[in-house]
Amino acid sequence: MSNILVxxxxxxxxxxxxxxxxxxxxxEAVIREGCVKILSKEGWSVEAVENGMDGIELIxxxxxxxxxxxxxxxxxxxxxxIHEVNRIAQHIDIIVITGYAxxxxxxxxMKEGAYDYISKPFTPDxxxxxxxxxxxxxALLLEAEFLRREQEKGLQAISHEKSKIKxxxxxxxxxVLVLDNEKRLIxxxxxxxxxxxxxEEDSIGKLIDECVYCKDLSDMISEVLNRDYIENTxxxxxxxxxxxxxxxxHNAPIVMEDGEVLGVVVIVQDISEQKAIDxxxxxxxxxxxxxxxxPVATMxxxxxxxEAGVVGELEGKQLELIERAKLRGExxxxxxSDLLDISKIESGLSIQRMIPLNIxxxxxxxxxxxxxxxxKKGISLNLHIDDNLPLINADKDGMREVFTNxxxxxxxxxxxxxxxxxxxxxxxxxxxxxxxxxxxxxSKQNLPFIFERFFRVxxxxxxxxxxxxxxxxxxxxxxxxxxxxxxxKSDEGKGSTFKVLLPMKIE
Numbered sequence: 001m002s003n004i005l006v007x008x009x010x011x012x013x014x015x016x017x018x019x020x021x022x023x024x025x026x027x028e029a030v031i032r033e034g035c036v037k038i039l040s041k042e043g044w045s046v047e048a049v050e051n052g053m054d055g056i057e058l059i060x061x062x063x064x065x066x067x068x069x070x071x072x073x074x075x076x077x078x079x080x081x082i083h084e085v086n087r088i089a090q091h092i093d094i095i096v097i098t099g100y101a102x103x104x105x106x107x108x109x110m111k112e113g114a115y116d117y118i119s120k121p122f123t124p125d126x127x128x129x130x131x132x133x134x135x136x137x138x139a140l141l142l143e144a145e146f147l148r149r150e151q152e153k154g155l156q157a158i159s160h161e162k163s164k165i166k167x168x169x170x171x172x173x174x175x176v177l178v179l180d181n182e183k184r185l186i187x188x189x190x191x192x193x194x195x196x197x198x199x200e201e202d203s204i205g206k207l208i209d210e211c212v213y214c215k216d217l218s219d220m221i222s223e224v225l226n227r228d229y230i231e232n233t234x235x236x237x238x239x240x241x242x243x244x245x246x247x248x249x250h251n252a253p254i255v256m257e258d259g260e261v262l263g264v265v266v267i268v269q270d271i272s273e274q275k276a277i278d279x280x281x282x283x284x285x286x287x288x289x290x291x292x293x294x295p296v297a298t299m300x301x302x303x304x305x306x307e308a309g310v311v312g313e314l315e316g317k318q319l320e321l322i323e324r325a326k327l328r329g330e331x332x333x334x335x336x337s338d339l340l341d342i343s344k345i346e347s348g349l350s351i352q353r354m355i356p357l358n359i360x361x362x363x364x365x366x367x368x369x370x371x372x373x374x375x376k377k378g379i380s381l382n383l384h385i386d387d388n389l390p391l392i393n394a395d396k397d398g399m400r401e402v403f404t405n406x407x408x409x410x411x412x413x414x415x416x417x418x419x420x421x422x423x424x425x426x427x428x429x430x431x432x433x434x435x436x437x438x439x440x441x442x443s444k445q446n447l448p449f450i451f452e453r454f455f456r457v458x459x460x461x462x463x464x465x466x467x468x469x470x471x472x473x474x475x476x477x478x479x480x481x482x483x484x485x486x487x488x489k490s491d492e493g494k495g496s497t498f499k500v501l502l503p504m505k506i507e
Contacts, residue, residue, distance in 0.1 A: 017135045021063060024048040025055035025081065026070035026097060031120070035068060038124045039131060052076030052084075059089050066134055069114075070097045071105055079109060086113045093134050175268035178254075181225055181261060183208045183218070195268050197242050214241045217266070220251045224264050236354065238271075246272045292336050300329040335470070354482075356391035357399060359431060359502075363424055366403040370411060378417045381407070385424035392431050392504050398478045405471045406435050406498050413496070414439035429504050430484075436497040442490040450488065451476045 022044055024035045032048040039046045047062075049055050053076050055067070067085060071078030078096060085092055094113065098106045099120030106117040115137070118130050165187075169176055175192030179185055185203055192198065196212045203211040209218050216239035224235055234252040241247055250267040307314070307322045314322065367383050374381050410420045414437045421436045442450060442457060449455045454469040479486050483503055490496035 017132070017139055018043060019045070020065045020131075020135050021045045022047075022066045022068060022131065023055060023058060023064045024068045025050075025052060025073075026068075027051060027073045028070070031070070031097070034124075035127065038127055042128060042131075044131075052078070052081040055081060056084050056088075059085060059092065064089075064092055065138065066131060067092050067094045068097065068131075069094055070099075071109060072099070079105075079112060082109060082112045082114060093138060095130055095134060174270075175266075177208075177266040177268070178263060179208055179221060179266070180263040183221055183225070183264075185211055186263065192266075192268055195241065195243070195245065195247060195270060212241070214239050216240055217249050220249060221264050221266065224251045224253050225261060239268075245270050246275045296329055296332050296336070300326060300333070303329065354393050354395055357394050357396055358389075359392050359394075359399065359424065359433075360385050360389055362396065362399050363403055363422065363433070366400060366407060367422065370404070370407050373408070374411050374420070377411065377414070379411055379414055380419045381422065382419065383422045383424075385422075386426060389424065389426055389431065390504055392502055394482055394502065395478075398482070402475050402478050402500065403433070405475045406500075409471060410435050410437040410439065410496075413437065426504065430501045431504055433500040433502070434497055436495065438495040441492040441494050441496055442488070443492045447488065447490060451486075 022039055024032050024046065026032050026035070026048070027050050029050070032050065036046045036048050047058065047064075049058060051073055055069070056076075058064075059067070067081075069078050069081055082094055082096075085094060093115040094109075096106055096109045096114045096117045097120060098117055106114075106119075110117065115134055116130055118126060169187070169189035172189060172191065175195045176187075176189045177185065177192050177196075178187040185198075185206055185208055187204070188198060196214065196217075198211050208221060212218075216237065220235050220237060220239070234250060236248065236250045239247050239249045248269045248271045250269075252265050253261045254263040254265060255261055303322055303326045305311070307319065307326070363383065363385060367381055371381055407420065407422065414420060418438050421434075423432075423434045423436075425432050446457045450457075451472050453473045456469040476486055479500060479502070485501045486498065488496060488498050
């Protein structure tokens, strides 16, 4: 490879043209000064010397792209300079200046390695043109060499690609299958073969139903191939293969830039151990919550009986203390329920089944459920939701939990006689749900922490409001599990708006 390419390979061609370094060697002061003045105005770095020996010494100590060289000089002539430059700095392009010398001499110089020539007298435009033409040639050579090296790397990469893919797949702890859009098996790793009992050596190229006896998996793959593609689309669920293991399959489409689905990638996980641990957790939590909820509920009932006068009439202060004890008991019951939800989320049980949902029906049910609570405070609940919304792919109980928590929070933190606006609409590939209230709001200092577990805003306006500090973290965890997002805007004393974005399921 020539030195020009070694020296300039890491520099963009256009940058090289703009930052060119030029050396002028001519015994005539007027030519040197003229060249420096003309070329410097173009932004190029230009130096000039009056003889060949000084030029050679400068080239030994500095980097130049172009040498503008007079052929007829006293002492060391132009041809001698060319021979020496070719020996010490082959990357420099030489443009000879002819005047008194003949054209034959210029041709001889070009045979010796000069790239171009310019005749005296020359105009500024002529000089600029010949310099720019030389730099453009250098840039093209540089780009061509860069492309050649990239091609070499690409060919080397292709030659090793199969072995790399095989190594990666064989090292993965989960099963991987790749299928085309006709459900034919293109690729799978040994773990997938073991988990799904793929035993035949000639399975590649066969339909998945001929290789794997698992209707659940086959149906999931068909659904991925038949549905309209949207970003982040995938289908996950447990499958029943021909073995005693508990398996989870995650199916995602292979999509071209134009949206055409070429096939499906399937990741298969053995979740047998995880399910066993989850069952132990669930059994423990169920037992503990039952043991906690039963006595707390009993205490609340006893307090209600006392408040109702079953054991005698109570006076004002006694009633106040009973009411405070009831509130504490209700708060404890809410905490137990929230802890159960958190435990489900951490064990991966919060999202049980992702199915196509009519989100409008769920929102209407939640509003109807919470309306008596709002009416008690004189708060109006106003639901605005677009007609004919497409289905979304979501967990029904999870969505109900999200809407219930957010609307319930709005009621709690809105003063009597306030209002809550609940909106639902579609924007491109997302369902947007927002709830806005004109309640007490959240300060800028507290806003960054509201999704942290057990965090509660504590001030004179919230001290009478019962809560666990787990509602919003639960909401965020459920939304995250649906690949959605939640954001909040709030002005202290004016109200808050919570906005949720959930990916659509488009049929």
